[in-house]
Amino acid sequence: MKFTGTENYVATEDLQMAVNAAIVLQRPLLIKGEPGTGKTLLAEELAKALGAPLIQWHIKSTTKAQQGLYEYDAVSRLRDSQLGDDKVHDISNYIVKGKLWEAFSAEEQCILLIDEIDKADIEFPNDLLLELDKMEFYVYETKERIVAKNRPIVIITSNNEKELPDAFLRRCFFHYINFPDAETMQDIVDVHFPQAQKELVKDALEIFFDVRKVPGMKKKPSTSELIDWLKLLMADELSAKALLEHDPAQAIPPLYGALVKNEQDVHLLQRLAFMARRRG
Missing domain, CATH: 3.40.50.300 (P-loop containing nucleotide triphosphate hydrolases)
Known part of the structure; x- marks a missing residue:
């Protein structure tokens, strides 16, 4: 076999x-x-x-x-x-x-x-x-x-x-x-959350890969952390709504504690969000 x-x-x-x-x-x-x-x-x-x-x-x-x-x-x-x-x-x-x-x-x-x-x-x-x-x-x-x-x-x-x-x-x-590409990650998410809203998953994946691309991240979020984050978003309708209405230039993602696991990375994302707001 x-x-x-x-x-x-x-x-x-x-x-x-x-x-x-x-x-x-x-x-x-x-x-x-x-x-x-x-x-x-x-x-x-x-x-x-x-x-x-x-x-x-x-x-x-x-x-x-x-x-x-x-x-x-x-x-x-x-x-x-x-x-x-x-x-x-x-x-x-x-x-x-x-x-x-x-x-x-x-x-x-x-x-x-x-x-x-x-x-x-x-x-x-x-x-x-x-x-x-x-x-x-x-x-x-x-x-x-x-x-x-x-x-x-x-x-x-x-x-x-x-x-x-x-x-x-x-x-x-x-x-x-190798870390899964967007297509493979979509397949992984579909296995764990077959009933998830497509729009929610699409936005979550975009934010997830954007966070991973941030230069200077000490620990990039992994697949297991993405799964935890999605589970929280689907359990909390307010957080899911906040994600769907999320403006990447305004703040870091809701429930970011599931994705980011040390204070240096949290401060980095907060600084980037602050700088984006000032430019806005």
């Missing part, structure tokens, strides 16, 4: 090709792109499209690669030994399986999402080279080798916060999700 997107996820031809190529090559698919462009959602929708289980490993700055394999709970074993519990004699009782172990031991092929890999330490990707390449690892405490029953489809996302090692990149199929 080939991935062509879903009723809830608009996938461009380039993205479809990348997903299907990674599946054929049996390589992890490394997805980069602006925050809010649907990188994480891709794994969720791919799992739905293929009817496969989804295993999610969300990476934090403190996450270690070993945690994805397994962890040995020595503290619990020490406590149980002090209490005289018989299970202390079997060390496997204190091995906590990680997300990779979960994916490797799944009875059917699953989707493994390694989300925001660039948040972790720079050595994190290198520590997973063998496991992602060979789809196996060794448990030293129990002296057993864990081999994937069915090779999972691995989706790895990155927000480009730090560079990934070349050796890791070599093992991945790479795709960068």
Whole structure:
């Protein structure tokens, strides 16, 4: 089965090709792109499209690669030994399986999402080279080798916060999700709000792309922020009316807090609106 997107996820031809190529090559698919462009959602929708289980490993700055394999709970074993519990004699009782172990031991092929890999330490990707390449690892405490029953489809996302090692990149199929153009964005909005007023959506999209074009914006609004903004506009008839009557030379958009996420950008838009009023 080939991935062509879903009723809830608009996938461009380039993205479809990348997903299907990674599946054929049996390589992890490394997805980069602006925050809010649907990188994480891709794994969720791919799992739905293929009817496969989804295993999610969300990476934090403190996450270690070993945690994805397994962890040995020595503290619990020490406590149980002090209490005289018989299970202390079997060390496997204190091995906590990680997300990779979960994916490797799944009875059917699953989707493994390694989300925001660039948040972790720079050595994190290198520590997973063998496991992602060979789809196996060794448990030293129990002296057993864990081999994937069915090779999972691995989706790895990155927000480009730090560079990934070349050796890791070599093992991945790479795709960068470009920010949607106006036509693709219209398709995305139609998926989320099929009953929305066309005039409202048209005006909202024009304002959204105008805000993104403002020079000096520290954080440009993303797709997810546009969806939130439209949801608010449709929930508040007064705001929707204000948008339809909106004069771009008079003020910043109504409910701009859904689009703009830091004070520097708010002040920038306010200054531009003030300057436009003076010229008017």
